[in-house]
Amino acid sequence: MSLEVTEDISAAALTRYDMLIDTRSPGEFAEDHLPGAVNLPVLSDEERAEVGTIYVQDDRFKARRVGGAYVARNVAHHLQTALADKPGGFRPLVYCWRGGMRSGAMATILSQVGWRTTVLTGGYRTYRREVVRRLYDQTLDHRFVLLDGHTGSAKTEVLGRLGEAGFQILDLEGLAAHRGSLFGALPGRPQPSQKLFESRLLGVLDALDPARVVVAEAESSKIGQRMIPPALWTRLAEAPRIELVAEAADRARYLATAYADVVADRKALDDIFARLPIRISAERLASWQAMAEQGALAELAQAIMVLHYDPAYDRSRKRHDRALLGAVSLVPDHPASLVEAVDRVAQMVGELDASALGRDP
Template sequence: MSAIEILETADPESLARYDAIIDARSPAEFAEDHAPGAVNLPVLTNEERAEVGTIYVQESRFRARRIGAAYIARNVARHLETALADRPGSFKPLIYCWRGGQRSNAMAMILSQVGWRTTVLSGGYRTWRRHVTARLYDASWPLRLVLVDGYTGSGKTEVLQKLAARGQQVIDLEALAAHRGSLFGGLADRPQPSQKMFESRLLGILHGLDPDRPVIVEAESSKVGERMIPPALWQAMAAAPRVELSAPAQVRAAYLVRAYRDIVEDRAALDEALRRLPTPPGRKRLQAWGELADAGDFEALALALMELHYDPAYRRASRKGARPSLGVLELAGLEAAALDAAADEIVRRVEAFAAR
């Protein structure tokens, strides 16, 4: 039998020393947020946790512990027979629960008796969360950021993906937030992660970056959908130089229709998004837009939205404070070849910026 060890910190370097990070909390807790790379091997299901908690508060602490212990024993046995069945004798797991209490220690005791060198994270998930908060809210990041900027529909997200494929360091905030960063940006098949999960994902990316190399980010507002960009990164973005993509309005409208095909094909979602515009469009304008949608003239609808909402918002944001510039890329079209050429030119400008 191995003694149970204790880990006091939750920085990525410490977590990386283990063969597996086991989150022993319920699936619902795990879904809200978890340490990067953790696997969920719950010792209590959502329903069991609720039942034990109710008994603990309303009936008897002793009965709650007895019932909880039975559930934990059965669930850990199942994990030993399935997820952990092929682990060798040298296996070194790190286990955590909500605050490093009964759930993680109960699982750790069983795993240590198997003979594995088992460690419990002191303070549990809350230790990880304190680390996230300290890094994203109480510290600054020494990043050499460059922003890809431009009017809505200028291909920024696609160019960012092409830059990543070219080996550039990229932070894709929209991918992390599961949102396209606009009023119509929600993804039907992917709800946004919780704010905590968004921050954990972001911190995992930040920890993997080389601070001596430039990092490219798409220019965003302070929120991506309902997820807020933490201050440490937002402040760095506000001061970062940027490359602006520029394309004719008609070209951008056609691109938006292609990029937002899911919204175009879901009339209820389209109507709901139109009603949420920050500047209320009024009954007559909504009716006119509805007629464009009925006629399938979505490019005209996109042009109208750009003129009323998106372009004025971009111009207002552009006037705020000093915005260091690495130049404007004029794009006659937004087809794949044009965006490839834009990505290549951005690489050239970013490398020149890094050499300064």
């Protein structure tokens, strides 16, 4: 039997294991987990609730007996399925909520099989304390440059293309599963919990080279319902920006395509109109609803931009007053113009990267 314990959850340490096994229930796992972890629960959500109820309301011994039977059956199932093809040199890290009975039970069985098994001391709580320490109490070393611009200036698309070209990017909207506006919810894809968002965020930050520039979109401190943690927000608030500039009509055409899925859902659209942080008259609302009904999406997008998004952007820009590195004009829905804009932004970022690394641009 080979059973070890560890408190080391650094990114480098976690790479030593062949699998990170989260033995908590699916519900606990969905709320948050170590990046890259696989959920092999020893108790389902229902079983965990049942055992907990017996423990509190009936008899502790009975709870352990019932729970033990569930654990044995579930671990056996994992051995016959998810772990069936693992070789003799397989080395897993196992954890539960606080490094107690659930992870201990699975780790004991896996070690008896002959695998070199390690238990995370303190379980998920050890990991969560580290996330909070780094994202709330410390300062990040990363150096950011922001893509800024009015709604509809293709910031997300430019960011993605920079990533494809080999530049370091931080896709906050992708991590938060939200496009960063009232219309930003992704159909069929709910936002992660705040804890899971922070775990994903830290995993991406750990994979970035702090010596190189990281490009991100200029966001508010919240993306949908997810808050950007202080350590990152501090760095973003002081970062210089590259502004993407596009005419309102061009941005409206681009938005009509980018947000067509939202507009197609009339109930969702009416809910968004109701949440607008500005007063709109019954006549204006009826006009907007008619535009949506008739498929006049570019006209609808431009009307909302003029009344809400553009003024909100202008207020935010005055409030943050970030240094401007340069402006890049483009027609967002014109492929050649978009390619040219990406090339110009890439040149600016490349020069900053070269400067940061002490090279000639």
